[in-house]
Amino acid sequence: MSSDIxxxxxxxxxxxENVLLIRLDRASNSAQALTMLTDAxxxxxxxxxxxxxxxxxxxxxxxxxxxxxxxxxxxKEAGLQIETIYASxxxxxxxxxxxxxxxxxxxxxQPFVLNTKPPSFDDLDxxxxxxxPLKKSDPLWGDKQPLAPPALNIEQxxxxxxxxxxxxQTSSDKKNTFYLKQSLRSGKTIQYDGHVTIxxxxxxxxxxxxxxxxLVWGELRGIAHAGANIDGAKGDYRSEIRxxxxxxxxxxxxxxxxxxxxxxxxxxxVVTEGLVLPEVAKVSDGEIKIYKxxxxx
Amino acid sequence: MAKTTKNAGxxxxxxxxxxxxxxxxxxxxxxxxxxxxxxxxxxVDTDIGLRNLDLxxxxxxxxxxNIVDVVEGRCKVLQAMVKDKRMxxxxxxxxxxxxxxxxxxxxxxxxxCEQLKQEFDFVIVDSPAGIExxxxxxxxxxxxxxxxxxxxxxxxxxADRIIGLLEAREEITNYKLVLNRVRPNMIKTNDMMDVDxxxxxxxxxxxxxxxxxxxxxxxxNKGEPIVTSDDSxxxxxxxxxxxxxxxxxxxxxNLDAPTSFVDKIKGFFNRSAS
Numbered sequence: 411m412s413s414d415i416x417x418x419x420x421x422x423x424x425x426x427e428n429v430l431l432i433r434l435d436r437a438s439n440s441a442q443a444l445t446m447l448t449d450a451x452x453x454x455x456x457x458x459x460x461x462x463x464x465x466x467x468x469x470x471x472x473x474x475x476x477x478x479x480x481x482x483x484x485x486k487e488a489g490l491q492i493e494t495i496y497a498s499x500x501x502x503x504x505x506x507x508x509x510x511x512x513x514x515x516x517x518x519x520q521p522f523v524l525n526t527k528p529p530s531f532d533d534l535d536x537x538x539x540x541x542x543p544l545k546k547s548d549p550l551w552g553d554k555q556p557l558a559p560p561a562l563n564i565e566q567x568x569x570x571x572x573x574x575x576x577x578x579q580t581s582s583d584k585k586n587t588f589y590l591k592q593s594l595r596s597g598k599t600i601q602y603d604g605h606v607t608i609x610x611x612x613x614x615x616x617x618x619x620x621x622x623x624x625l626v627w628g629e630l631r632g633i634a635h636a637g638a639n640i641d642g643a644k645g646d647y648r649s650e651i652r653x654x655x656x657x658x659x660x661x662x663x664x665x666x667x668x669x670x671x672x673x674x675x676x677x678x679x680v681v682t683e684g685l686v687l688p689e690v691a692k693v694s695d696g697e698i699k700i701y702k703x704x705x706x707x
Numbered sequence: 708m709a710k711t712t713k714n715a716g717x718x719x720x721x722x723x724x725x726x727x728x729x730x731x732x733x734x735x736x737x738x739x740x741x742x743x744x745x746x747x748x749x750x751v752d753t754d755i756g757l758r759n760l761d762l763x764x765x766x767x768x769x770x771x772x773n774i775v776d777v778v779e780g781r782c783k784v785l786q787a788m789v790k791d792k793r794m795x796x797x798x799x800x801x802x803x804x805x806x807x808x809x810x811x812x813x814x815x816x817x818x819x820c821e822q823l824k825q826e827f828d829f830v831i832v833d834s835p836a837g838i839e840x841x842x843x844x845x846x847x848x849x850x851x852x853x854x855x856x857x858x859x860x861x862x863x864x865x866a867d868r869i870i871g872l873l874e875a876r877e878e879i880t881n882y883k884l885v886l887n888r889v890r891p892n893m894i895k896t897n898d899m900m901d902v903d904x905x906x907x908x909x910x911x912x913x914x915x916x917x918x919x920x921x922x923x924x925x926x927x928n929k930g931e932p933i934v935t936s937d938d939s940x941x942x943x944x945x946x947x948x949x950x951x952x953x954x955x956x957x958x959x960x961n962l963d964a965p966t967s968f969v970d971k972i973k974g975f976f977n978r979s980a981s
Binding site for chain 2: 596597598599614615616617659660667669670671672
């Protein structure tokens with residue numbers, strides 16, 4: 411079983427050279443998953459100086475916090491830490507969240523590389539193809555396709571709004587938030603290394619770029635780029651964009667880009683218990699999707 | 708899609724001086740018209756800060772890079788070109804919305820046009836209103852110009868000023884007039900300047916006439932240039948203009964010709980009465 415594991419169940423997560431992806435999704439119960447993990451660690455050869463973090467794909471397994479902490483223990487002895495757990499079962503997701511791990515439903519469908527230069531297209535056709543609609547996979551919003559973000563210009567913000575965008579950031583979890591209490595009209599840009607909160611609308615023709623999350627307390631109709639690559643800092647595809655209504659021309663999260671469908675059918679207001687639910691855009695299954703916000707429900 | 712000829716393409720600037728006379732509409736329609744004829748066409752929006760050409764083409768949601776990203780070296784020119792969703796041989800180089808006219812210089816624009824005309828048969832440059840930096844940038848790389856004017860004194864006066872500036876530039880070898888928003892009924896009742904009056908005041912050659920057409924508003928809002936609509940008079944006007952730009956000899960439309968069946972009947976009775 412051991413050589414088998416090395417070949418199939420262990421792979422370096424694409425784009426994260428220092429993170430291992432260990433697949434336990436073929437285990438049928440938690441005991442088997444623990445055995446698979448132990449085997450994997452024992453048969454695994456890796457450079458402990460380079461690789462310290464592990465992403466676990468547990469698939470549809472039902473795992474308790476207790477089992478997760480055992481896994482954490484096994485990995486800790488090998489000098490490894492769990493970064494993200496990919497779990498599709500809500501109970502497992504909750505357990506993993508309670509244990510303090512990042513939780514995703516599935517590993518990214520396509521490998522992608524953060525912090526790279528934009529692809530060079532000598533051929534005119536290729537850039538257009540990238541933005542051509544692919545498929546209608548999301549019930550709320552059509553076409554998405556990853557693309558490298560455009561290079562960013564910090565001075566623009568400072569010019570327009572007199573904000574110092576160069577804020578030293580040590581940890582991605584401790585980002586500062588830029589708070590703006592006004593609507594953003596066409597032509598205005600905000601770029602900020604951290605989260606951005608806007609109390610007001612973001613009009614078509616304006617752009618908001620943040621290395622963290624974006625929250626719009628109003629309608630989002632311009633371009634929003636969350637988890638952006640600012641000043642060479644790594645972009646983060648886990649960033650999210652929230653607004654009362656997302657009718658953005660384009661949404662970008664890290665290297666992903668989604669454009670508004672050419673024929674925007676009129677916006678749906680989903681009313682639940684008399685309330686219009688706000689919307690959140692995030693990367694899921696390798697593309698940007700818009701969901702109705704359901705926090706606290 | 709490759710260029711149809713090996714020669715360098717033609718760079719044509721669409722300008723007017725006065726705002727709101729239809730520069731951007733004319734750019735979108737001439738470009739689309741030429742592309743329909745099979746030429747490889749690039750549209751360039753130089754109205755930085757107040758861009759609209761993307762909207763008229765219905766391409767606003769596809770813009771990733773713009774002309775300022777190109778001149779500031781953040782991407783290559785062909786990378787910034789947005790391909791039209793209807794025709795693969797038509798592309799748009801959008802202006803930046805978040806900058807101003809000073810983000811581009813005449814030298815940069817000239818270099819850009821040089822690059823583009825190696826790749827395209829036609830490079831159609833949409834100029835901003837005014838005669839300042841934005842206008843100077845727009846005409847910097849052009850060899851030909853189309854002056855857009857409406858039959859109003861203010862537009863004619865501004866067009867005259869623009870033609871003077873164009874004549875002063877050696878690089879521009881050819882310029883012609885597009886008279887937009889012509890209302891034959893008002894001309895008949897002497898409420899609007901006659902086409903010949905305008906041509907005489909400006910002493911310029913006519914490239915084409917576009918009648919006032921409410922369908923233009925609809926097509927602008929839909930992001931579909933009117934040149935693609937077969938049953939519109941304005942669309943016919945732009946198709947004729949595109950053919951003339953390409954070098955064909957097309958007779959001018961007779962705007963007085965009755966268009967509807969009822970008009971024809973009326974015309975018949977009018978003729979028999981006189």
